Amino acid sequence: MWLQLRCGLEPRALAALTVVLVAAAVFAATHFWSARPGSVRAPERVDEAVHVPVAETDADVADARTGGGAGTPEPSPGAPPAAGPGGQVVVDVSGKVRRPGIHRLPTGARVADALRVAGGARPGVNLDNLNRARVLTDGEQIIVGAPPGQAPAGGTAGGGTGGGRGPTAPAGPVSLNTATVDQLDTLPGVGPVLAQHIVDYRAQHGGFRSIDELREVNGIGDRRFADLRPLVRP
Numbered sequence: 193m194w195l196q197l198r199c200g201l202e203p204r205a206l207a208a209l210t211v212v213l214v215a216a217a218v219f220a221a222t223h224f225w226s227a228r229p230g231s232v233r234a235p236e237r238v239d240e241a242v243h244v245p246v247a248e249t250d251a252d253v254a255d256a257r258t259g260g261g262a263g264t265p266e267p268s269p270g271a272p273p274a275a276g277p278g279g280q281v282v283v284d285v286s287g288k289v290r291r292p293g294i295h296r297l298p299t300g301a302r303v304a305d306a307l308r309v310a311g312g313a314r315p316g317v318n319l320d321n322l323n324r325a326r327v328l329t330d331g332e333q334i335i336v337g338a339p340p341g342q343a344p345a346g347g348t349a350g351g352g353t354g355g356g357r358g359p360t361a362p363a364g365p366v367s368l369n370t371a372t373v374d375q376l377d378t379l380p381g382v383g384p385v386l387a388q389h390i391v392d393y394r395a396q397h398g399g400f401r402s403i404d405e406l407r408e409v410n411g412i413g414d415r416r417f418a419d420l421r422p423l424v425r426p
Contacts, residue, residue: 281330285310286419287380288317288337293415301328307336314383335380335419365425368400381419386411400426 279299283306286292290311297305304324313319317337366375368390376387386409393409394400403424407417 281328283328283331284333285336286333286415287335288314288383290314292381297328302326303328303334306334310336313337337378337380365423368403368406368424368426369394379420379423381416402426 280296281299281301282294282296284294285306289307292310295306295309297309302324303322303326306328307313307319307324313336319336322334322336366379373384373387373391376382376390377384379387382390389410390406393405397405400406403421403426406412406420406424407414412420
């Protein structure tokens, strides 16, 4: 009554104000009751370290079943292959391949990988004498289709013309003045087309007076000439 007389409130306004005040009081009491402090139980002391199980591999499971895991020595990894800088090996693939030249392969690559990056051997070349599973070493040379016994120092030669369908590789240097197209085709890096160019040059110039004239044949560059020089004679 004093508030109504003091503030000049109507009965309805006074009733609404009373409801609001009561609701605020109830909300405040609920909030303080839920936020009251409670007791917390101290954690139990751990005397032993927690054992963390180690994940088992398939090999461990197999050993456990067969009983052969204990005391079995691991195989020796062996000597690592010779590697170049940056974990790569640089090899020279020449001879009867589609893309002869210098190729870089990751350490641990094999001769088969070198043949693959070189485009593979040309048709008709037999690779039975070439160990394609051998691990490559940095700086080596692989000559595909070279005559037997013509591998340079630090290099590997293998793969003559196979199947009995092609020419037989000569045992000594090939004569540029008397060799046929089939005999020239057995030389590394020389195919039927290049062999025919050599024969045409011989016919046009009256033969070869020196091995250096081989540079003038169409299709023979410095690199291919360096590969052929020890294998031919005038």
